[in-house]
Amino acid sequence: MSSIVSYGSYVPRYRIRAEEIARVWGEDPENIKGGLMIYSKSVPGPDEDVLTISAEAGKNAIKRTDVSKKTIGAIFVGSESHPYAVKPTASILVEALGLPNDIHSADYEFACKAGTAAIQNVMGLVDSGMIENGMAIGADTSQGAPGDALEYSASAGGTAFIIGKKGIAEINKTYSFTTDTPDFWRREGEKYPSHGGRFTGEPAYFKHVLTGAKRMMEMQGTKPEDYDYAVFHQPNGKFPTRAAKMLGFKDEQVKDGLLTPYIGNTYSSSMIIGLSAILDKAEPGDRILAVAFGSGAGSDAFDITVNDSIKSYKRDRAPGVMEQINRPIWIDYANYVKYRGKIIMRGE
Amino acid sequence: MSEVPRFWRESKHRYRLVGTRCENCGNLYFPPRDICPTCRRESINKMKEEELSGEGEVYSYTVVHDGLEQFKMQVPYIIAIIKTKEGPLITGQIVDCNPDDVKIGSQVKSTLRKVRTEGKSGIIQYGYKFILK
């Protein structure tokens, strides 16, 4: 099976606190902080979008490896907020990252698991021998409607992986589970998504994440205690914490990958930015269970083992996830709506 | 008039800071030049593309309070001349900071950002800007 050759993430520096959003909508911030486990979220700057975020994440992944860009034969970008409706993000990234023009490329969509769908597709091309290395990116600048519960969590960030034959972590197996579940959707041309309220929990998130994790452990003959780390899709802090407990994982196994409480739900990057934070500190032999969830709905599970090459891997050539999380620029709700284009300007 | 053709021709240097080096005298140029202004005829077919690291320091800067309509969302914003590690001076915006954070000599690195958009339906122009290190 293929392995992770390199990885990199990018988190915009602007942040807004749950208290600040609650203040505007007259809500009790303790309900959000205590109930959903969201304290703050990242906000893209007025000049940032999925292309710029993907480019920064991709550059960080390229910087950390000595593998030549010329060997990258595919680039797939998963997002639900691609800058263009028609004009692939992947095509702009080929030039922005200086990748060869002899390259397979496409944009993917599957709510919050489009990034992991991209990883699986690169794995297929690597394992079949069609390409030597490939890049998979998950990035989003998601929006929640003003006043909607999603406004506390919908945030921005991106993570890029270079997948190839010889890397720093083996992907032992991947498994996907898909059903037709209308928990969350956005119709073409609509600015904000709609969701099924409480319906997003049991039949959507928990059913798919738990099935993905359980089937993976059945197939691999593993138990929760066999893993050093576990990371799940995190629409808020509460859901993945509960899913981990239901599966039998302990806090020590999940805390390093649980980032939504501080940066919000980065959608297509949500689980993989947690995986990126885990890889920032992982050591040879560490085993990781990673499960992404996308509304609609489906899950992508990965069983990963870090190998000895991580010792000589140049992690410090690019900023780690925690390093980026710890450099916030706090903004108020007024600047937040300005940056997110929620103010109607003259001529609009 | 659409700027699409011009922008497309310049995308490589706008996205990745690709300049040209004269193999005759060794000078590096950004934006890229087809001919070396020093060597002129001698530089024909000797201009080689080279990507700048994006690292440098603030050589000079100004804070714009009364910007074009396009940049209203970003006012006040900082326009600086950056002395790159490789030598060429580049004019660009410094983002993700307050004007007070910028000083002559501040270390910066390049980042790819949206530079402008052609209205609601036109092309999105991306290009380099700078952030404090």
Ligand SMILES: [Zn+2]
């Ligand atoms: Zn010359």
